Amino acid sequence: MMKESSSRKQGAASPCAACKLLRRRCAEDCMFAPYFPAEEPHKFATVHKVFGASNVNKMLQELPEDQRGDAVSSMVYEANARVRDPVYGCVGAISSLQQQIEMLQTQLALAQAEVVHMRMRQFSMNNSPDNASPSSSRGGQSHPARSLFDMDMVVEQGNMEDSFWP
Numbered sequence: 001m002m003k004e005s006s007s008r009k010q011g012a013a014s015p016c017a018a019c020k021l022l023r024r025r026c027a028e029d030c031m032f033a034p035y036f037p038a039e040e041p042h043k044f045a046t047v048h049k050v051f052g053a054s055n056v057n058k059m060l061q062e063l064p065e066d067q068r069g070d071a072v073s074s075m076v077y078e079a080n081a082r083v084r085d086p087v088y089g090c091v092g093a094i095s096s097l098q099q100q101i102e103m104l105q106t107q108l109a110l111a112q113a114e115v116v117h118m119r120m121r122q123f124s125m126n127n128s129p130d131n132a133s134p135s136s137s138r139g140g141q142s143h144p145a146r147s148l149f150d151m152d153m154v155v156e157q158g159n160m161e162d163s164f165w166p
């Protein structure tokens, strides 16, 4: 009893969540302590279950200190997803988001095609013999044609997003 209380004095008030779960002494330079505080025991428990404490330790050691916090956040996210969905893990979330992107790109393409169709109708109405004005027939730089060109640019930008996930 006396021994335990004296050894606890030199470290923090309580061991970090990792050392507590692994039942080891939380050293002053504990790799886990900054990222797995005792108040959030669930974070380390999940990461340990999925990746294993020694792998997490190794991965953190290989990273510069300013990237370790982000690495821990993403590992916690991935581990939680794996526990929730043992088959697909976070790949399940990724593929459902990809499906949403594909669906929205299809909707966008349809909407853009409809706009092009409407502009062409407007363009042909403006250029019909009844409505033709002397100024709009000059030089092929009329306003509706420019809008069609802008629309092509938007469509190309939309296609570039296909490379979002390799």
Ligand code: ZN
Residues within 6 Å of the ligand: 015, 016, 017, 018, 019, 020, 025, 026, 027, 030, 031, 032, 033
């Ligand atoms: Zn610790």
